[in-house]
Amino acid sequence: MTEMLIKNGFVFDPLNGINGEKMDIAIKNGKIVESVNEHKAKIIDATGLTVMPGGVDIHTHIAGAEVNTGRMIRPEDHIKDVVRKTALTRSGTGYSVPSTFVTGYRYSKMGYTTVMNPSMAPLGAKHTHEELNDIPLLDKATFPLIGDWWFVLEYLQKGDLEGCARHVAWMMETTKGYAIKIVNPGGLESWGFGRNVHTIDDVVPNFGITPREIICGLAKVNKMLNLPHSIHLHTNNLGIPGNYVSTLETMKALESVATDGRPVGHITHLQFSSFAGDSWGNMKSAAEEISKYINNHNHMTFDMGQVIFTDTTTMTADGPFEFTLYQLSGHKWVNSDVETETSGGIIPMHYKRKSAVNAIQWSIGLELALLIKDPWKMFMTTDHPNAGPFFKYPKIIAWLTSRKARVATLKKCHKKAQKKSLLPSIKRELSLYELAIVTRAGQAKALGLKNKGHLGVGADADVAIYNINPETLDIAKKYKTARRAVGNAAYTIKDGKVVVKDGEVVQQVDGKTMWLDVETSEEMKVDEEMKRKFRQYWTVEYENYPVFDHYVKVSDAITVKASV
């Protein structure tokens, strides 16, 4: 079946400015085309249904060393969510850290077709790609962590941005990565010595540079290389009351880098970076301050990191932050130092409505998403699994699109959180058009994915069809119906093939792994000095370090021409 016609659906395609128009979408050979032969094509009757581009998730931890360690330390998490095999699909387990196949199935059931694995220690790159290969039904990409990578820090220390750019270009190819990921810049290197950085002007031990220099330096490098996505940033002081000050500082620091109107940075899971107050006792939301700044500036994009009230697992490269969480909860935990590259930590976390801090966090995420006026800046994520598992997205969709749903949940929250929350004063309810922006179009645009997140001619034929009739169903009032509909797509179409029908997987296909092949005028040479360093500081020889082409099952190399 190479031709397909989706007839009569209400199409929401924000990148092409289409807002609920009744129209047909034609597909040929896995791409959207102008028209197809109606007699030959497979017809999908979408009358009374909502048609959107396939969902895009900009930030979700689904593969790699920390995800796998998360699986290992949580047997009690798996036993409550066992997935049996069917004639078509494979068995697996959830809950907060699902197995690879279950990850693919559950994303696809919600109409998602492209996901980004946002943190990969370069040393774990081979492992990450092996896991990504095993996630079916989705196109994927992964971001190497290079904000605390020794070579990068050395280049920045010397002020050699061009050398740094060539090195980053080499790293993208070596790790088969897609974007520059920076986690708690400077903090992870300090954590190797049991310390952390607390402002963006603290000095990183042994390197004598500051987080500000790392962030701005890599943002400039990102521009020199013309990478499709901006730097992907997890801020300093994440998850600590009062941290909104350093978040604002970070955004201000990046103002100087933005010159051509394109975003230069993406602050991920913004909720965790928007705490006011100076202790857990008086911690409150800084959504007003943060959103005020964002509404007046256009050089950054963000995603929510929305808290879901459930038992989940936190995992991040931010080792010092995970240590803070351990001190708070006393739960079992893992902390690791990934040689010269990064650190990592994992700890289970139960977000409870009756905990004031958790309920305030829940409120912050939604306040930010609703107070930031431009939906092209703020996207929907849970930072899976840190603030909640991804298959709870329908809940967030309900909270965003329905004030009634928000109020219903807020009523069950801790009294203190109810009193402090700004939510009762916010009337905004996202429309289906805005929903399509925060769940696919905006994310694809921020990621620089030209063929994703829209249904224009030439785009990949990734389509999600939901059982929502915008003419008869008011999603703000009937949020439970809408929630069911977005959780169980009527159809998910991946590369022109129907993979999900009525919330059930009907076909297994492999997704592509996208990575960047950055062409610089002068390629970085791996010299003897670098090999010597590998021998001295790494547990692997240089020769065994790169991810070879055969590691990537379905490879989709995107060529980028750098300006260095």
Added chain:
Amino acid sequence: MIILTPLKKFQFPIQAENINPDVFQGKSVKEIASLPVWEGNKQKKLDGLFKIEETPAETPNITIKGDASEVRRVGQGMKTGEIVINGNAGMHLGEKMTGGKITVNGNASGWTGSSMKKGLIEIHGDASDYLASPYRGSTEGMRGGKIIVDGNVGSDSGCYLRGGIIIIKGNSGPFLGFHISKGAIYVEKNAGPRLGANMTGGKIVVSGVVEDLMPTFTVDSVKGKVKIDDTLKVEGPFYVFLGDLAETGNGKLYVSKSNNSHLSRYEKFL
């Protein structure tokens, strides 16, 4: 009362969470006979594995006559009623139960009373490992209720206890009361090594020998007798240790003074 008699010696594990007074409640013998159970990887009906009889007696609600050591998850999550097993019981007996009573006239297997919240389990024989302990990796330990074991218990019993009482009239294996935070455990005879490791609260009382006391416990005082609950006071004297200092150090460990002369070296710190 329903009497279940195994039709054969079971070769494969039976998953029988349906043997539960709450499930049987209001059902006829015919309906009970068709309840599903798993034998290995095959689903069977209850009467395919057991002979089912009904007697007019009110209590206990269910009696299993004969060896049920391969019959798992009996009384899982039960709320009310009473089960008597005249023979050995299988794993996960009374797991997560919230009320009622289970009596075993024989030995019990692993994870008996795992994560239970309320109710009473009496074992007139030995209990195996993980008595009252939560599933691997979980911290949701027993919250309330009472377990009485006439014989010995295996290793890792009473882990993550958060309430309730466990009384062991025999010996206990290693790691008894790992990470308990509340509640009480009483061992009438000897306790194995790593007793009370990582405990953050609650109490463990041992009237027998504790050969191997963890170094992260500090002696606090000597006490004449200890109250386990309203019905049970144990005569000492006992050394009182506080620990585990690797955690908060708020747990209390009572070890018999007369049976543990090797611990007299702690007296100089009193």
